[in-house]
Amino acid sequence: MNSSVLVINCGSSSIKYALIPAAADQPRLAGIAERLGSSDAFLKGIDSRGERFEKALLPGVDHTRALEAILEHLEGHRPAAVGHRVVHGGERFTRAARIDDEVIATIEATAALAPLHNPANLEGVAATCKLFPDLPQVAVFDTAFHQSLPPQAFRYALPEALYRDHGIRRYGFHGTSHAFVSERADALGGIEGGWLTAHLGNGCSTCAVWEGRSLDTSMGLTPLEGLVMGTRSGDVDPSLHAHLARQLGWSLERIDEVLNRGSGLLGLSGLTNDMRELEVAASEGHENARLAIEVFCYRIAKSLAALSCALPRLDGIVFTGGIGENSPLVREKVVSHLPHFGLGLDRTVNAQTVRGREGRIDGGHPAAPRLWVIPTDEEGRIAEETRQLLDETTP
Ligand code: AMP
Secondary structure, eight states: OOSOEEEEEEOSSOEEEEEEOSSTTSOOEEEEEESTTSTTOEEEEEOTTSOEEEEEOOTTOOHHHHHHHHHHTTTTOOOSEEEEEESOOTTTOSSOEEOOHHHHHHHHHGGGGSTTTHHHHHHHHHHHHHHOTTSOEEEEESSGGGGGOOHHHHOOSSOHHHHHHHOOSOOOOOHHHHHHHHHHHHHHHTSOOEEEEEEESSSEEEEEEETTEEEEESOOSSTTSSSOOSSOOOSOOTTHHHHHHHHHOOOHHHHHHHHHHSOHHHHHHSSOSOHHHHHHHHHTTOHHHHHHHHHHHHHHHHHHHHHGGGOSSOOEEEEEHHHHHHOHHHHHHHHHTOGGGTOOOOHHHHHHOOTTOOEEOSOOOTTSOEEEEOOOOHHHHHHHHHHHHHHHHOO
């Protein structure tokens, strides 16, 4: 398929979009509609000249109306297909799927595992089906790349019936990002290697990839497991819920809210979930900002060391995501916690590899694992998987 794909990432009150042309050197139109349903909904984005725009949307605007407003900003381009990011594909989807009634029903059935995300993703599907009834629509799942995990990595040590009857297992997320950067690391290194990938943004996860297959990852049943994130706690003692309920009388909703939205960098620092602001505050002597960065980096290193058990050989570590791509400080601290990996860090190159630059930041020693910074491209990957699937299935 040789034309553009509209990529849609739909949240409960937002729609992120990107029109991805077939040729990599063509400009992308992209943006986000936010605060849908509220009185101050707005749309902002970037046009084909690279200029930014922002405009208010009607109060109470729904997903279909917001998509109509987005279409006006596609400058007359008509996509050939729509690729949807869908967060949870359960065990049913090991790759992208062309959307039909059966696929919609399966995504609905998986909503119990991702109650905040899957219903919102389906709203996006319904809205685009209404506006483009004749275009093929494809669902690309965050979980699909991790369906190659072996049982020893995806099973929790819980009674078997919880897995068999209720699907309670580790699924992993950020699959499109881990797939994209590990494939790029293979291409850059000229090998199908063993990579540890660290996607560090507002959400954070690590992944062990061997010959293009995910063998383990830090997120689990939900995206709360694993690393410290912007506002999510990551791993805590599983008894914490019972403790907070019994000792403090907290409701399940409150515990969920605190662990998902009031913890992580924000909770530790008491200041912000934004790593840029934390780095400034820490340099000015803010003790809790410093602690938040230390815990964040130590936990990343600990996770990478644990995931290295999944790999027959470690060829390198890849940093990506807003923090992974832009914070030399975080990368240096993570590397400093892994002396037994024999890593070398070129501090000058590390400092220069920011703002969307791809680069190898280790010292170049041939026997040492490589360290790469690779900007992720989740939208590009969703468009590519959409094209691939349609090429294979369209007569
Ligand atoms: P993402 O979710 O991938 O967009 O990443 C968001 C995170 O990236 C936020 O915590 C930002 O503070 C962080 N970030 C973006 N730019 C920088 C930077 N120059 N230095 C440190 N962190 C950054």
